[in-house]
Amino acid sequence: xxxxxxxxxxxxxLARLMLSPDELESMTAEMQQIVGxxxxxxxxxxxxxxxxxxxxxxRNVTKDDNVAPSLPRxxxxxxxxxxNEEGYLVPAVLGD
Amino acid sequence: MSKYTTIIGLxxxxxxxxxxxxxxRCSTQFGAEPNTQTCPVCIGMPGSLPVMNEEALNLALQTxxxxxxxxxxxxxxxxxxxxYPDLPKGYQISQYDMPMSEHGHLEISDSKDxxxxxxxxxxxxxxxxxxxxxxxxEVAGRADSVIDLNRTGTPLLEIVSEPDMRxxxxxxxxxxxxxxxxxxxxxxxxxxQEGSLRVDANVNLHIDKGGEKIATPIVEIKNMNSFRAVERxxxxxxxxxxKVWQETGAKLGDSPKQTxxxxxxxxxxxxxxxxxxxxxxxYFPDPDLVPVSFSDEQVDAAKASLGELPSTIRESLQSDxxxxxxxxxxxxxxxxxxxxxxxxxxxxAGDAKGVCNWVTQDVLRVLKESDAGxxxxxxxxxxxxxxxxKQKSGELPTARGRDVFDAMLEKGLSAADAMHSLGIEExxxxxxxxxxxxxxxxxxxxxxxxxxxxxxxxxxLIGQAKKQNPNADPSKVRxxxxxxxxxx
Ligand SMILES: [Zn+2]
Numbered sequence: 014x015x016x017x018x019x020x021x022x023x024x025x026x027l028a029r030l031m032l033s034p035d036e037l038e039s040m041t042a043e044m045q046q047i048v049g050x051x052x053x054x055x056x057x058x059x060x061x062x063x064x065x066x067x068x069x070x071x072r073n074v075t076k077d078d079n080v081a082p083s084l085p086r087x088x089x090x091x092x093x094x095x096x097n098e099e100g101y102l103v104p105a106v107l108g109d
Numbered sequence: 110m111s112k113y114t115t116i117i118g119l120x121x122x123x124x125x126x127x128x129x130x131x132x133x134r135c136s137t138q139f140g141a142e143p144n145t146q147t148c149p150v151c152i153g154m155p156g157s158l159p160v161m162n163e164e165a166l167n168l169a170l171q172t173x174x175x176x177x178x179x180x181x182x183x184x185x186x187x188x189x190x191x192x193y194p195d196l197p198k199g200y201q202i203s204q205y206d207m208p209m210s211e212h213g214h215l216e217i218s219d220s221k222d223x224x225x226x227x228x229x230x231x232x233x234x235x236x237x238x239x240x241x242x243x244x245x246x247e248v249a250g251r252a253d254s255v256i257d258l259n260r261t262g263t264p265l266l267e268i269v270s271e272p273d274m275r276x277x278x279x280x281x282x283x284x285x286x287x288x289x290x291x292x293x294x295x296x297x298x299x300x301x302q303e304g305s306l307r308v309d310a311n312v313n314l315h316i317d318k319g320g321e322k323i324a325t326p327i328v329e330i331k332n333m334n335s336f337r338a339v340e341r342x343x344x345x346x347x348x349x350x351x352k353v354w355q356e357t358g359a360k361l362g363d364s365p366k367q368t369x370x371x372x373x374x375x376x377x378x379x380x381x382x383x384x385x386x387x388x389x390x391x392y393f394p395d396p397d398l399v400p401v402s403f404s405d406e407q408v409d410a411a412k413a414s415l416g417e418l419p420s421t422i423r424e425s426l427q428s429d430x431x432x433x434x435x436x437x438x439x440x441x442x443x444x445x446x447x448x449x450x451x452x453x454x455x456x457x458a459g460d461a462k463g464v465c466n467w468v469t470q471d472v473l474r475v476l477k478e479s480d481a482g483x484x485x486x487x488x489x490x491x492x493x494x495x496x497x498x499k500q501k502s503g504e505l506p507t508a509r510g511r512d513v514f515d516a517m518l519e520k521g522l523s524a525a526d527a528m529h530s531l532g533i534e535e536x537x538x539x540x541x542x543x544x545x546x547x548x549x550x551x552x553x554x555x556x557x558x559x560x561x562x563x564x565x566x567x568x569x570l571i572g573q574a575k576k577q578n579p580n581a582d583p584s585k586v587r588x589x590x591x592x593x594x595x596x597x
Binding site for chain 1: 127128129135143144145146148149152160161162164165166183190199207243252253254255256258389391396398399401402
């Protein structure tokens with residue numbers, strides 16, 4: 014499968030990344046390489062092989078419903094670019 | 110004949126009543142200080158790993174079997190990617206192509222017969238994690254938004270119906286029945302104010318135009334904060350779509366699905382900013398979580414744990430207790446604790462209809478006036494049952510029932526003590542007969558009137574009898590007087 018710069022532009026928009034024309038060009042080439050690498054998997058003959066839901070053959074890994082301590086608020090907010098001691102501050106959300 | 114048929118499907122998100130979140134052990138308690146219930150897992154720190162909450166799986170399974178869903182042998186988790194400030198990981202863990210349940214149904218009916226009893230099919234019910242909340246600044250859009258991530262990762266069950274409802278009334282009945290069922294089995298408190306139950310409605314019209322059936326484009330309505338709002342929004346939207354169709358002739362498939370928000374104050378739906386570019390969710394299996402398989406034993410255990418469901422209780426109240434459909438509906442819709450109260454009282458009273466009358470009329474009236482629940486009601490189920498039994502046996506004259514009930518209610522007395530405090534005792538027949546005899550002797554004109562064919566004249570004697578002995582049973586007094594006059 015081959016990627017076009019339109020594909021890359023769309024993915025960039027979905028990830029809220031702004032790419033310059035130069036970046037778009039180099040990114041398209043790089044992503045094409047990654048996708049091409051993964052494409053090699055298509056060469057494997059999978060006739061008669063059951064699809065798997067997960068790479069690990071494990072099921073039902075659970076924990077009991079008991080509350081454990083959360084992070085202190087100061088620590089939770091510590092990495093935020095902007096906060097007001099109580100909450101994360103982000104540019105006003107439009108619409109809703 | 111209406112100009113069109115309204116086609117409605119509902120998506121309901123219910124918060125499951127777990128103590129901790131779906132994939133981490135942060136508390137789900139509502140109303141905590143912002144951002145005090147988060148951890149590296151639920152705020153998406155690199156290197157953290159989610160672990161499923163066993164209880165959330167159990168509650169989801171109970172709900173699914175209560176909705177008559179099929180439980181596939183294997184279910185898995187997928188990442189739904191979208192970019193929004195209240196979604197710290199940049200994706201929501203949800204279920205895409207292998208939901209934990211599908212193909213169920215819920216029966217709705219109307220005790221006032223405004224629509225026929227019907228089954229609403231459930232397409233699927235799947236688990237997912239909730240997002241956080243944006244606190245919008247009052248200064249319209251100028252300042253930053255504040256994000257609170259306490260709710261992030263709370264377990265939700267999304268219950269998706271087929272488009273089987275045909276009116277706002279049917280949609281309302283579906284929501285009422287669903288909420289009743291969920292609260293009966295105790296999987297969610299369904300508190301809409303706290304966001305434990307949220308509803309989106311998909312609405313379009315089928316228009317018959319000279320034999321040709323035309324479907325209008327489907328609109329998803331959001332932001333409805335009460336069941337009443339859902340009803341109003343659907344009614345408004347149906348009318349709006351018909352008008353738009355008359356003006357533009359736009360049909361299903363002409364444009365992508367539109368999302369509109371309900372403005373409750375204005376009573377209208379409004380188009381929301383198109384998020385067309387973000388509607389590509391690029392689902393893929395979440396590698397951090399292993400699949401879940403429910404065994405047949407687990408499914409059977411979930412079914413067995415449900416207890417009696419509202420629809421079953423409604424039926425048995427009619428078939429075994431001889432109640433009307435309306436009375437059964439009133440009792441069941443009050444919730445499980447009231448049904449437990451009613452059933453315990455009936456066991457003592459041995460008179461289902463009698464208990465039903467007192468519960469639906471007096472008990473519910475008192476609860477409504479005091480804005481209280483049956484849990485704190487001062488007359489216990491056993492006391493009420495005993496009270497009804499005493500009326501049935503004649504020990505307590507029906508005419509004094511209300512006085513005794515009030516005394517029991519106000520002073521917390523048993524039926525026997527309340528009767529004692531009011532001086533109520535059964536009047537034996539010979540005592541009643543001599544009372545009537547003396548009244549007839551004192552009122553020769555009434556005797557003449559009755560003999561002359563005016564039977565209703567005897568009513569004046571009943572009042573006098575009650576004055577002399579408040580325990581005298583009016584209907585007995587009437588019969589005895591008439592019998593005595595006949596012999597005169
Ligand atoms: Zn957490």
